Amino acid sequence: MSFLNQTIFKFYYIFLWTFLQVTLSSCTAIQNSVSPISNSLTSAIENQTNKAFSNAKILVSNLANKSSFNTDLEFALQQYKQSKYEVAEFYLKKSLIKVPDNPTAIKLLPWVYFYQHQYGKALTSFKRTKAFYKKDPKLSIGMGWCYLGLTNYERAIEQFEYAKKHNGDIYQIYKGQGFAHLILKRMPQAKENFSKVYNTSQINEIFNLWSTIQENKPDKLLDILPTRAESLSLFTLPIEFPRYQGLFLGLPKDIEPDINDAWNAFEKGKFKKALYIFKNISIGYHSPDAENGLAWSYLKTKEIKEASKLFKGILQTWPNFIGAIQGLDAIKKIKKIQARHADYYFEVNKLGLAEKKYKEMKNKYPNWEYPHIQLGKVKLARNNFLHAREYFLDALDIAPKNLTAKEGIRAVRKEVDSELFLADLALESGDYKKAALLYADYIKEYEPNASSLISLKNTFHQIRFMDNPWKEYSSKQKPVAPPITFFSQMLDKLGLRDTVLNNARPVIPSRENSLAHAYNGLGWSQYYKKKYLKAATKFEIARSEREYFVDSSKGLGLALYNAGQFKEAANALKIVVKLNPDQLDLAYKLDTSILMSWDATSAREYFSKNLVNYPLRSSLYMGLGWLIYRDRDSDLAIEYFLKAISLDPDFALTSEFKTLLAKKRFGWQVYNKFGWAYYEKHDYENAIIMFQNALKEQPNKSETRKGMGYTLNKIGKLSKSVKYLNQALELNNDPNVVKEIISESSAISPYSATTTVRTTLGNILIKQGKTHEAIALFKDALELRPKLAAAHGGLGWAHLALNQFTQSRTAFKTALKIQPHNYLSFKGLREIKQRIANIKLSQN
Known part of the structure; x- marks a missing residue:
């Protein structure tokens, strides 16, 4: 028994390590064919273990999958905080493929759409999420703001009211209802709602702002969220300075009551009290709202260094948060006021006194570039060019993009x-x-x-x-x-x-x-x-x-x-x-140089450690792939190559990669996998190039001809697609299935759809009017895989094309039982209802 325990223990680590390596390759879709890694691993298990190991295998697989999911979700949250919503969306979808019912990922996804100004898509996603969490008021608040963004103000009011019944955030509810009534010109109702969360002065400021906007641009409405062209929005109103709590919607944590108490004290000018409350908010409650309040309380109590440190810390996690940005701007203004005596002496050409004062400022604020720049100007005025240059360089060390310091350097160079x-x-x-x-x-x-x-x-x-x-x-x-x-x-x-x-x-x-x-x-x-x-x-x-x-x-x-x-x-x-x-161009060259010159151990350490901080840098995965390939683990190496290509498809066609690729002779499998990687990134032109390379190596491989067929179908070359798909079936009666991630706008939650050569070919034949041939293909597919949703859905569309509504409805419902998120089947059922209604109308 002890031997078995030790063996299972060893197996646990072997399997977990391998699985975690493989998960690095998952990006936009699940692999289209059975992974060679999985085959080799299964073979090893069959040769070295017995049935007693199957439970351990399932356990370890689940643990590894959970670990990979947690990594993806944590990274999605990190990117969300940094306002990188597209990246956050990608990793949330990736998380949901692994754990479809995770509440954090499900609830955060609609907010990702919302902050990308995709209010329609966000609304649909909120509705889908609300089906699972009906009493969550945050979802109703999100729907309310989406309806406002879509100018459906009555529905917005309804959703905010629903959130109120379920004890939602009172501030967001009354604010949202107030603006909906204001836009509808219901001033008494708007004032009544605003009075629940704003004081009289703030309400008057809102009405004045609204009146000004209507006078200057009658047709213009305030955006819900700020844009690059316009910073003023409903979520960044001047009266919300410096909190802007609307910018934190969607975060997993609820607002702690003490935070509101602290902000209330701050708004009343009781800064010491606010500082006391913020400092004593429960340890571990890492909220940017609380940290922003603490920073502003420090600032108002003239503890500038502490405030500056906190604002910079917030911006490391939330680089676009306007409250922290305005905080640092306020600190700069305070410093500039403190420097005005030195500025005055400089302006009246009392350079000695100016230099003395600027040095005092430099010593007081060593990380502020301004006194360094001014000292440079003083030295420049005295024709002391070399010392001027040093001060300007000091300023650039602190603020590398400072234009004044750069101009100072140019002035020195012009003279020297x-x-x-x-x-x-x-x-x-x-x-x-x-x-x-x-x-x-x-x-x-x-x-x-x-x-x-x-x-x-x-x-x-x-x-x-x-x-x-x-x-x-x-x-x-x-x-x-x-x-x-x-x-x-x-x-x-x-x-x-x-x-x-x-x-x-x-x-x-x-x-x-x-x-x-x-x-x-x-x-x-x-x-x-x-x-x-x-x-x-x-x-x-x-x-x-x-x-x-x-x-x-x-x-x-x-x-x-x-x-x-x-x-x-x-x-x-x-x-x-x-x-x-x-x-990235420089980073790619650095990584390639390290790959080409360092010993394997040092290079592997470099690539692995830097992946933690730069998880989206393609060249790091590419470097690890080549190192693994040198260790003769070509299957795992290919997985890293695919990950690199998924992050930056163009990188695989760079001269660096081509040079490395030319030194190795890959088999058709590698080019085939590269082709599918491009296919999954919707880069069909490069997918075709890779599949063609694979066919040059081995012309009679069904997997590659399947890839050509799938890709040609995507670009609308249906006849050529049919040719390659039929060739794939001639070479192999049952090619590997293809799993694709469906995440179109109509697909509320992304899901993995399994298709085959027959289902793809059948759908093309329906488009070509060859419906009976399509039905035969779908039935053949179901003989091989009775629970293949794509085949049932295909039958639904084929029967619908023949106006066979009963058979069509049955097929669509069967597809939905197997795959509840299949939006094409929902669409098919709606189409049946519409056609039946049209027939009844025509008969009347």
């Missing part, structure tokens, strides 16, 4: 590097030959001054700084520390970093900085002329200078990448991708 102006113009205009000549002439003229730059570059090389990019790679999507800290680490290693106490800056000779400018420009000129190794040597020199470190690192990485020196390319690209994780 005036001789390089024409070279820069030539580079920007694409005249790389002229630019290269001008940069080279400048370097030759001042070559003696380049020795310190080259020496610094050689020192970096000798200490092998950043030789292993994994050790320095940030595990977060945004760097925790700004680049200045990173550059300071280099100076620390070289003993060039000055102490914080004296805060003295290294004085860099102007010609040395200009030489870095020239080397960087020459590097890019040579890069664009495809002289990659020559460009790399220039970038290596230029990146030793702080101002050009990031730009030259990018150039160095790209140059070495194109020259095939992947390990060195990875070292250079690391810092660039760290600072710009959203630039």
